[in-house]
Amino acid sequence: MRRRISPFTAWNRFWFAPGPAVRLGLARAIFCGSAFFFYLPHDFTEWGTAAPVFWMPIWLFETFHIPALPSDVLAVLQAVWKASLAMCALGLWTRMSAVVAALLGTYLLGLPHNFGATQHFDTLVVFAFCILAVSRAGDARSLDSLLHPSRRRATPRFGAEYTWPIRAMWVLTALIFFGAGTSKLRHSGIEWVWSDNLQLLLMRAYYHVSDGDPLTSLGLVIAQHPLAARVFAATSLAIETLYFVALFSRRARPFIGVAGIAMLVGIRVLMGPTFEPFLICALFCVPWHRVEALIARLFISPSPISEIVEARLDPPSAPPPRPSIAFRSLL
Amino acid sequence: MSRRRRWIINAFLGFLIAGSLYDIVFDQEHWPFSQYPMFSGIWRQTSFTWYRLVGVRDDGVEVTLDRNSYVRPFDQSRLHLGLVRLASAPDAANRLRKAVENCLQRYERQRVRGEHSGPPLHAMRLYLFEWRLDAAAQNVDAPDGRQLITEVARSEAALP
Numbered sequence: 001m002r003r004r005i006s007p008f009t010a011w012n013r014f015w016f017a018p019g020p021a022v023r024l025g026l027a028r029a030i031f032c033g034s035a036f037f038f039y040l041p042h043d044f045t046e047w048g049t050a051a052p053v054f055w056m057p058i059w060l061f062e063t064f065h066i067p068a069l070p071s072d073v074l075a076v077l078q079a080v081w082k083a084s085l086a087m088c089a090l091g092l093w094t095r096m097s098a099v100v101a102a103l104l105g106t107y108l109l110g111l112p113h114n115f116g117a118t119q120h121f122d123t124l125v126v127f128a129f130c131i132l133a134v135s136r137a138g139d140a141r142s143l144d145s146l147l148h149p150s151r152r153r154a155t156p157r158f159g160a161e162y163t164w165p166i167r168a169m170w171v172l173t174a175l176i177f178f179g180a181g182t183s184k185l186r187h188s189g190i191e192w193v194w195s196d197n198l199q200l201l202l203m204r205a206y207y208h209v210s211d212g213d214p215l216t217s218l219g220l221v222i223a224q225h226p227l228a229a230r231v232f233a234a235t236s237l238a239i240e241t242l243y244f245v246a247l248f249s250r251r252a253r254p255f256i257g258v259a260g261i262a263m264l265v266g267i268r269v270l271m272g273p274t275f276e277p278f279l280i281c282a283l284f285c286v287p288w289h290r291v292e293a294l295i296a297r298l299f300i301s302p303s304p305i306s307e308i309v310e311a312r313l314d315p316p317s318a319p320p321p322r323p324s325i326a327f328r329s330l331l
Numbered sequence: 332m333s334r335r336r337r338w339i340i341n342a343f344l345g346f347l348i349a350g351s352l353y354d355i356v357f358d359q360e361h362w363p364f365s366q367y368p369m370f371s372g373i374w375r376q377t378s379f380t381w382y383r384l385v386g387v388r389d390d391g392v393e394v395t396l397d398r399n400s401y402v403r404p405f406d407q408s409r410l411h412l413g414l415v416r417l418a419s420a421p422d423a424a425n426r427l428r429k430a431v432e433n434c435l436q437r438y439e440r441q442r443v444r445g446e447h448s449g450p451p452l453h454a455m456r457l458y459l460f461e462w463r464l465d466a467a468a469q470n471v472d473a474p475d476g477r478q479l480i481t482e483v484a485r486s487e488a489a490l491p
Contacts, residue, residue: 015344016332046404049440051433053426054413058362106363112404113362116413123363127347134343160332164340168347175351180367182355187371200374206468208397209381211406224466273369 019163021155025091025141026288027166028132032089032101034280035125036082044078044108045071047115054115060106061114068111077104088132091142095133102126102133119211121274124281127172135165169284174244177260181240198233199223202270210272219270232266239263257285378463378475381407382414384434387454387482395472396455400447401438410434414457418480428481431457435488454484 005013048071055068069077081104087097106129109122138144139161145152184192191197202223205214222228239259246256261282264275332340350364358366384396399406405413417426435455442449461476 011341015340016337043404046437046441049433049437050404051429053417053429054433056413056416058360060362110362112409115405115409116416117409118360118362118365119409120365120367120369123365126363130347134340160337164344168344172347172351175348175355176365176367179351179355179365180369180371183358183366183368183371186358187368188373191373192371195373195375197373197375200377200464201370203464203466203468204374204379207379207381207462207471208399208407209411210408211399213399220467 015164015167016160017163018158018160019166020289021136021140021157021159021162022292023287023289024135024137024162024165025139025145026292027284027286028094028098028135028137029089029091029141030286030288031128031280031284032085032132034283035277036085036089038276038280039085040082042078044111045074047111048072048074050115056116057114058110058118060110066107068114074108074111078108081105081108088137091138091144094138094142094144095136098129098132098135098137102129105129119273121211122277124169124172124176125277128169128281128284131165131168136161137165166285169281170247173260173281173285174247177240177243181237181243184237185241193230193233193237196226196229199226199229202229205271212268212272212274214272215269222270236263236266257282378461380459380461382411382418382480383407383458383460383477384410384431385456385458386438386449386452387456388450389453391453393456394450394452396438396449397471398447398449401449402434403437403441403446405434424481427457428483431455431481432483432488435483435485436490439485439488439490452485454482455488456480456482 047068050068057066060066081101084097084100084104087093088101106126109126113119139152139155140157145155188195188197200223202219205219206217222232239256240263243256243260246253249256261279264278267273268275350361353359354361354364354366358368360366360368384402386394386396386401388394396402397407402410414427414430417423417430420426435452438447438449438452438455441447442451457480458477459480460474461478462470463475465471
C-alpha cells in the first residue's frame with residue numbers, strides 16, 4: 001500500500017535528497033569550463049559604441065537604472081567575468097568567483113537585449129550562474145578542496161547541498177521548454193502544426209534574418225514536403241510541451257533530454273538561431289560522476305576515485321533513506 | 332544543512348520557479364524570465380519585409396550588408412527589430428538616420444581593424460526589402476521590392 005506524502009515532504013525530498021558532492025563539483029567544472037571557452041571570443045565592448053537611439057531597456061535594467069557602460073569599462077568587466085568563469089571551472093575561490101560570474105554574467109549577457117530585441121538563447125546560462133553562486137559547488141573536484149585539506153575533511157562527500165542545484169537546472173530547463181510550447185498553443189493552437197507555418201518559417205530562415213544562418217540547406221528540402229514539415233512541427237511542439245515529464249519519469253528522462261538537445265541542434269541546423277548556450281547548460285545535467293567512475297574503472301583498475309564514488313552511490317552498510325514508491329521515480 | 336540555509340535555498344528556488352511560472356501564465360517577459368514567445372505565431376504570408384543596410388562603395392556600386400559580421404554587435408534579427416521599433420516611434424526619420432549613422436561609423440571602424448572583409452564605404456543606406464518566399468531562396472540577393480528609408484554619407488558620419 002502506498003503511503004501518502006505531504007507536498008512539503010515531497011518538495012524537500014525532491015530538492016534535498018542526499019547526493020554526491022563529486023557530481024556537483026564535476027558539473028561546475030565542466031559547465032563553467034565550457035562557458036569560458038564559448039564566451040572567450042565573444043566581445044561585449046562594441047555595445048558601448050551603440051548609439052543612444054538604440055537603447056530600449058528591458059525591465060531589469062530599467063528598474064535598477066543600470067546603464068550601458070562605455071567600451072573601456074566593458075572591456076574590464078568582460079575580462080573579469082571571463083577570469084571568474086575560468087576560476088569557477090578550476091574551483092579556485094569558488095564561491096567568490098561564482099558570485100562574480102553570476103553578477104557580471106547577468107549584466108553582460110543581459111546588455112544586448114536592451115538594444116532592440118530580447119532574445120532567449122542565454123537565459124538558462126544566467127540561471128545556471130546564479131544557482132552556482134548560491135550552491136556549494138566548490139566542495140569537490142576543485143582547487144579549493146585540494147589547497148585546504150582541513151576544509152575538505154570537514155566537508156561531507158554526500159549531502160543535501162549537492163542535489164538541489166542539479167535539480168534546479170532540470171526544473172528550469174523543463175519550464176523553458178514548457179513555456180515555449182505553451183506560447184505556441186496559446187497564440188496559435190494546434191494550427192501551429194497543421195498549417196503551412198513551419199514550411200514558410202523554414203524558407204524565410206534562408207534570407208539572413210536571424211542571429212545565425214542555417215548550417216545546412218536541409219531546411220529548404222523539408223520545406224518542400226508539407227507532411228515532413230508538419231511532422232517536424234508536431235514533434236517540436238510535443239517535445240516542448242511534454243518536456244516536464246522528464247522531471248517525474250526516471251526512465252523517460254534520458255530520452256526526453258536527448259530529444260530536447262536534438263531539437264535545439266535541429267533549430268540551429270535548419271533555421272539558424274544560436275542556441276549553443278542551452279547546449280552548454282545541458283552539460284550541467286549529465287551525471288558526470290558516473291562518467292568519471294566509468295573512466296576510472298576502465299583505465300585505472302582498481303581506482304580509489306571510482307571506489308569512493310561507487311561507495312557513495314551505493315553504500316553497502318548505510319544506504320541513504322529510500323523514498324516512497326510514489327516518489328522514487330523523481331530520483 | 333542548517334535550517335536557515337535550507338530556508339534561503341527554498342526561497343531562492345521559489346523565486347526562480349515563481350518568476351518563470353508568472354511569465355508563462357501571464358504571457359509576459361522579464362528577462363531572464365520569459366514566456367519564450369519565439370516562433371509562437373502562425374506565419375501565413377508568402378512574402379515579407381525586412382530592414383537591410385546597404386553600403387555604397389566609392390564607385391557607386393551597392394553592397395548588401397546581410398552578413399552578421401557587418402553589423403556587429405547587432406545581428407540581422409536584432410537590428411531589424413530595433414529599427415522596426417524606431418520606425419514606429421515619434422520622430423522616426425531622425426532616429427533612423429542616427430541609427431544608420433552609428434552603424435556606418437562602427438562598420439568603418441571594424442573594417443579598419445580588420446574585423447570583417449567588407450569594402451570601404453562612401454555611404455550607407457537603409458532599405459526596407461521585400462521578398463516573395465522562394466522554395467530555393469534563390470531571390471535572397473534580389474529582393475522583389477525595396478524602399479529607401481534613409482541614407483548617410485561618410486562625411487556626414489564624421490568619418491575621415
